[in-house]
Amino acid sequence: MEYFAHLMNGFSVVFEPTTLLFCFLGVLIGTLVGVLPGLGPVASISLLLPATLAVSPVIAIIMLAGIYYGAMYGGSTTSILLNIPGEAASVITCLDGYKMARQGRAGPALGISAFGSFIAGTLAVIGMMLIAPPLAELALKFGPPEYFSLILCGLTLVTFLAKGGMWKALLMAAIGLFLGSIGTDTLMGATRFTLDIPELSDGIGLVPVIMGLFGISEVFLNVEQSMDRSIFKAKIQNILPTLKDWADSIFPIIRGSVLGFFIGILPGGGGILSTFTSYAVEKKISKHPENFGEGAIQGVAGPESANNAASTATFIPLLTLGIPPNATMAIMFGALMMHGIQPGPLLITEHPQMFWGLIASMYLGNLMLLTLNLPLIGLWVKVLRVPYPILFPLILMFCLIGSYSLNNSIFEVLIMIVFGFIGYLMKKFNFEAAPLVLALVLGPRFETALRRSLLLQHGDLTIFFTRPISAILFAIAVVLIVLPLIPKIRKKVASVPKEAI
């Protein structure tokens, strides 16, 4: 009953005309950036961050959240029609979605993807509504040692799930921690590594770094190869799935929603992991696994639902623990801080309008997306026909304005360009940017928690192992580091000749 009252309050916030307009704009822009390959939600949210300073924090977060889950909806369109994922999370949809399109079933593929996303998004919002408040209450018991262990656990989990090797991902996280330490030391007030550049005294800006690593580097990767792409030209019809399509898809949608929700809560989980897991599960339990990859509708329904449930669930650790689980949530963290709101366990009690307004906006946003995606598919296809050589200068322009207008600083533009090039090289050498960004965001908090814990206990490191919550989180971090080593050690032991033992 209490939840219901809170939710009604949330709806009263969302139904104000300005909020409604910005929610709509958020999901519309989100769908557009999801449709367009090369401009993801991370770069788009960074880009629009400065613009949201003109509106109230609630409206700003509702709009930015709309961009995020809107992009998850839109990402499937390019996967199905173009065989190019608009979003990294839509990679798996290419396998069966594009095959369905080639078989003349682009309509049902797009339709089930939109309906599945709607159902999953709505279920995830309900889950978030039920889980977030008790989790926030638990987090109120956290002190500096618990926060240190939690951040350590989060960073380890992100690196554990990263592609390209765990050591490489940990290395990126360590570099992110260093970058996060640039600027003013919050405990002592001294400045570090600023090279006498005044702009660096507040640290390296998150927005230019993210736009460089995710936006500019993506453009670099795209321009170095052939920019011609073939677009599915056949007429898209029968968007509403048939009864048989529904029968084939409903359980994958439900399974995908549940899987996606729980994976989304994990740091580093998010969309990509949830889609791959959902696809693997569907293939595993299917009576006809051979159809997967050949245009099976379950291969679209499950992952697309998982992807949307995960994108909603990623808000839970951010809003309750103050720990962003992925790069997009890191930007959201920055957005909340810019608006003077500290993400964490007190957010729900101190800013109930923000939390419940966001939840209500997600209900409404999912409905808007369903009505946007199905009738406007023709429009999105037209957008896709804009050639990339014409499109990329516009993407770059958006990135440049986004990084400049935050502080009206050319220096931040230069930072973005430098990180764009670094991000490009990182991709060439298989280093992931996400652990770096997360560590950059969490770095100052990590340092404060570590130093405060050590000061409290006069340097006694056992504080991290003697407090139960901290000990559990620390143990998880250690297990996550050790776990991938076990098969390697076993392999090594097995390869040693018996006589040598």
Add this chain to the structure above:
Amino acid sequence: MLNNDQISSAILFSVGVLIMIFSIPYEIGKVNAPSTGFLPFYTGVTICLLSILVFLEGSARRREGTKWENPFKKLRWDKPLVVTAGLVTFALILNHLGFILSSALMVGFLLRCIQPQKWSVVFAGAVLTSLFTYIVFQTWLGAQLPAGILSF
């Protein structure tokens, strides 16, 4: 010849060493009283240790036959450099020429140099992009874009 992982880890090892060296002047402190340089210094140590692990992993792969692979092979790697040059030039001229002129020049440059378009497309693309972004960001969203020599 070292392979890709070995080369990248060697570079990152030196980054770690540099971080350690430059952290020392900020005072590292002790475990019971960590100072300003404490976290950066130990982050530098961690980077060095992790670089060694990546290097060793790379060495093991090299023994298995993974050699140096040119990541720019068969790709037009000069294009990212041209784009970077365009972006840096934009950043340098922005405050002098103003947003409209600098953005039009940059977009025109990119349209003509990366995958050459017809002059009509270049001209229209440059002017329209510049005006569109100006209207959206300056007029609608209230961003403070530099006026420069055009005075608006």
